[in-house]
Amino acid sequence: MVYNCIKWIQDGLYPARCLLCGAEGADGFDLCQACRQELPHNHNACPRCALPLPAGAPATQRCGACRQHPPAFDRCLTPLLYQPPLDLLVGGLKFHGKLGYGRLLSRLMADYLERMLADDVPELIIPIPLHPTRLRSRGYNQALELARPLERRLGIPVTPFSCRRHKNTAPQVDQALEGRHSNISGAFQITGKIQARHVALVDDVVTTGSTVAELARTLKRAGVKRVDVWAAARTPSSTPSQSGAKRISDTG
Numbered sequence: 001m002v003y004n005c006i007k008w009i010q011d012g013l014y015p016a017r018c019l020l021c022g023a024e025g026a027d028g029f030d031l032c033q034a035c036r037q038e039l040p041h042n043h044n045a046c047p048r049c050a051l052p053l054p055a056g057a058p059a060t061q062r063c064g065a066c067r068q069h070p071p072a073f074d075r076c077l078t079p080l081l082y083q084p085p086l087d088l089l090v091g092g093l094k095f096h097g098k099l100g101y102g103r104l105l106s107r108l109m110a111d112y113l114e115r116m117l118a119d120d121v122p123e124l125i126i127p128i129p130l131h132p133t134r135l136r137s138r139g140y141n142q143a144l145e146l147a148r149p150l151e152r153r154l155g156i157p158v159t160p161f162s163c164r165r166h167k168n169t170a171p172q173v174d175q176a177l178e179g180r181h182s183n184i185s186g187a188f189q190i191t192g193k194i195q196a197r198h199v200a201l202v203d204d205v206v207t208t209g210s211t212v213a214e215l216a217r218t219l220k221r222a223g224v225k226r227v228d229v230w231a232a233a234r235t236p237s238s239t240p241s242q243s244g245a246k247r248i249s250d251t252g
């Protein structure tokens with residue numbers, strides 16, 4: 001209540017500005033109407049891995065890769081594609097301390113998740129942990145920055161310390177397909193009892209999917225029955241250079 005009052009006064013005094021073009025924000029967003037409409041939405045994605053499906057394919061159909069080798073996670077939901085301006089927003093959050101970009105991305109995720117989840121709601125949110133060395137140098141975990149507002153908005157608790165990353169892996173996109181599994185294998189460790197049957201992992205971008213799949217495998221070995229993945233953006237293929245956006249890795 002107090003927070004809402006303060007926010008209302010702040011919004012009146014300092015209306016939101018578009019983080020992309022500086023025009024006045026619309027509907028309380030830090031984006032103007034035009035920039036919001038131009039965001040690359042991930043329509044018609046594979047329900048399992050969120051990879052965009054070919055034009056005309058039914059949205060209930062899984063992509064060829066998921067039909068051949070289903071990933072260890074059960075469902076992936078990403079509202080946006082990793083194409084410009086997502087490289088700017090994700091890169092700003094991840095590498096330049098722009099936490100306001102994280103709040104915007106989290107809000108876009110929450111709007112999408114509210115539409116998509118129906119009764120299929122996880123009991124717990126786990127942000128993908130960073131290796132302690134990376135966390136120390138960055139000062140924050142961008143996945144936790146996305147997860148906290150989701151906790152408040154969706155009413156699902158976040159548990160940031162239930163697992164840790166004890167292997168500082170090389171970027172997954174730098175690995176040949178066959179090397180990705182061994183690079184990330186054993187990277188995570190469960191550090192506490194996970195009191196949930198169904199959890200959602202939160203990350204900024206899903207690129208190869210290997211990182212989230214490895215944590216999903218680790219959680220399932222610890223007894224979790226279902227693992228979903230929520231990210232702000234999905235690269236349209238596992239070779240992000242083809243997306244027109246600045247290259248990104250899903251190593252953290």
Ligand SMILES: [Zn+2]
Nearest residue numbers: 018021032035
């Ligand atoms: Zn704008």
Ligand SMILES: [Zn+2]
Nearest residue numbers: 046049063066
């Ligand atoms: Zn798929």
